[in-house]
Amino acid sequence: MVTSVASRTIALPAEVCFDRLTALRNHERLIPLTRIDAPDRRPEVGDVVVATTAALIKDTMELVRYERPGSDGVGRAAWIKLGPALHGEAEIVVSRLREDSCRVDWLERDIRLPGLPLTTVPLTASLGVMTRLALARFERLLRRAA
Numbered sequence: 001m002v003t004s005v006a007s008r009t010i011a012l013p014a015e016v017c018f019d020r021l022t023a024l025r026n027h028e029r030l031i032p033l034t035r036i037d038a039p040d041r042r043p044e045v046g047d048v049v050v051a052t053t054a055a056l057i058k059d060t061m062e063l064v065r066y067e068r069p070g071s072d073g074v075g076r077a078a079w080i081k082l083g084p085a086l087h088g089e090a091e092i093v094v095s096r097l098r099e100d101s102c103r104v105d106w107l108e109r110d111i112r113l114p115g116l117p118l119t120t121v122p123l124t125a126s127l128g129v130m131t132r133l134a135l136a137r138f139e140r141l142l143r144r145a146a
Contacts, residue, residue, distance in 0.1 A: 002120050004128025006106045008135040012142065014096035017104060018068055018075040021092050021138070024049050029141065030134040043077065057085045069096060086123070087112050106131040 010017050020026055024038040031053070038049040045066050051059040061079035069075035073096030081088045088111035095103045108127040112120040 001110055002124045003107055003109045004124050004131065006104075006128060006131035006135050008104050008132075008139060009097065009101060010104055010135075010139060010142070011101050013100060014069040014073055014075060014094050014102040017102050018077075018092075018094040021094065021104065021106075022066070022075075022077040024051070027051065027134065030137045031130060048082075049079075059086045060084070061090065065091075069094060069102075073102075081111070083114055085113065087114055088120075088124070090127075104135060106135060 012020075019042070022043055024036050024043070025040065028034055028036050031051075033055075034051055034053045036049060036051050039047055043063050043066055045063055047063045049061050049063070051061070053059070060082045062082055063077065064080050065076055065078035067074075067076050075094045076091065078089065078091040081090065089107075089109040091105075091107045091109070093105040093107070095105075097103055108124055108131060110120055111123040111127050113123065
């Protein structure tokens with residue numbers, strides 16, 4: 001399994017951070033040239049969202065796991081990428097560090113173009129770069145809003 005992990009400590013309560021990062025419509029501000037078609041409410045397992053980048057690449061995803069941070073302080077949301085452009089998995093894990101901060105791990109697993117297995121390593125690595133940049137942008141936006 002090929003996995004990229006982008007991790008960052010964020011100065012927000014885990015529940016607030018989880019809600020903001022799993023509301024995929026917010027990702028339009030985090031990922032350049034990307035538009036997201038997603039429900040305008042808290043996500044629910046079974047939701048299908050479509051992210052379109054550069055008006056060309058459609059990343060259709062189904063939410064298969066959604067657990068807000070509970071008493072253990074860990075929240076998880078996981079999507080399966082359904083194509084047509086990308087297949088694989090994405091997951092956001094938010095772990096409480098203190099009342100006012102958390103760690104975010106954004107994982108991309110086995111990202112590939114259908115029918116082209118040799119694309120897994122470069123695509124997963126590319127999405128790893130994108131997720132690191134998205135988390136850095138998320139943190140910058142938080143600092144500006146403070």
